[in-house]
Amino acid sequence: MTDRTPRTVPEFTAALQAHSESYWDTHPFHQRLHRGGLSEPELRSWIANRWYYQKWLPQKDAAVIANCPVPEVRRRWVQRLADQDGAAPDQGGNVDWLALAEAAGLSRAEVLDERHVLPGVRFATDAYVNFARTRPWIEAVAASLTELFSPDLMRDRLTALRTHYGWVEPAGLRYFEQRPAVADADSAHALGLVTEYCTSREQQDAALAALAFKCDVLWSMLDAIEHAAAAG
Numbered sequence: 001m002t003d004r005t006p007r008t009v010p011e012f013t014a015a016l017q018a019h020s021e022s023y024w025d026t027h028p029f030h031q032r033l034h035r036g037g038l039s040e041p042e043l044r045s046w047i048a049n050r051w052y053y054q055k056w057l058p059q060k061d062a063a064v065i066a067n068c069p070v071p072e073v074r075r076r077w078v079q080r081l082a083d084q085d086g087a088a089p090d091q092g093g094n095v096d097w098l099a100l101a102e103a104a105g106l107s108r109a110e111v112l113d114e115r116h117v118l119p120g121v122r123f124a125t126d127a128y129v130n131f132a133r134t135r136p137w138i139e140a141v142a143a144s145l146t147e148l149f150s151p152d153l154m155r156d157r158l159t160a161l162r163t164h165y166g167w168v169e170p171a172g173l174r175y176f177e178q179r180p181a182v183a184d185a186d187s188a189h190a191l192g193l194v195t196e197y198c199t200s201r202e203q204q205d206a207a208l209a210a211l212a213f214k215c216d217v218l219w220s221m222l223d224a225i226e227h228a229a230a231a232g
């Protein structure tokens with residue numbers, strides 16, 4: 001018989017952390033980006049495609065809130081919408097992402113009309129949003145835990161952009177300057193929720209499966225971007 005005993009919090013946390021092994025920091029496209037191996041069109045393709053992921057994040061987070069019956073969770077989670085959407089049209093993470101696009105030579109119009117967005121990126125991102133809309137809210141919170149692994153990657157990316165891609169205007173780097181601290185705080189909050197609310201073995205297994213799914217979402221996005229780059 002399989003063991004249905006719940007994991008202790010340290011065991012469960014370690015099992016979640018172990019998913020860092022399938023995180024997208026080791027994807028060949030990210031490794032090439034970080035060592036300075038991308039051409040200008042390849043970096044622009046990555047930025048335009050990541051826009052599609054970024055733009056859906058507030059609606060993904062709104063789905064978590066819509067499905068969550070716990071007021072104190074909603075009160076804290078709504079901050080994620082505010083962080084990406086900003087308090088005004090010229091503020092927030094998504095505006096900072098558009099500034100990155102412009103700093104890399106893309107027009108705002110060609111990012112917003114999504115002409116560069118690849119089918120695989122669209123498919124993977126849509127799957128994540130759909131997951132958040134249709135699965136229990138705590139599973140969507142668990143899926144967000146890839147962010148536990150993101151702060152170091154984003155700090156390295158900032159260094160890579162400054163070191164290897166000097167043609168990107170420094171004014172466009174704000175997203176990655178401010179995001180690691182937010183990701184640290186958000187992922188710590190999400191980890192606390194997952195360990196608090198996933199107390200049965202079944203709930204813990206579902207959370208682990210959600211995090212594995214999200215690693216696949218991110219990996220698939222980069223597969224699509226890398227494939228398009230190879231095809232020229």
Ligand SMILES: O=C(O)c1cc(C(=O)O)c2c(n1)C(=O)C(=O)c1cc(C(=O)O)[nH]c1-2
Nearest residue numbers: 057143144145146147148149150153154179
């Ligand atoms: O640049 C990155 O490598 C990276 C990774 C991730 C992630 O691991 O999910 C996010 C972000 N950035 C990010 O900027 C972001 O706002 C974000 C939100 C989420 C999420 O699942 O709710 N992940 C991420």
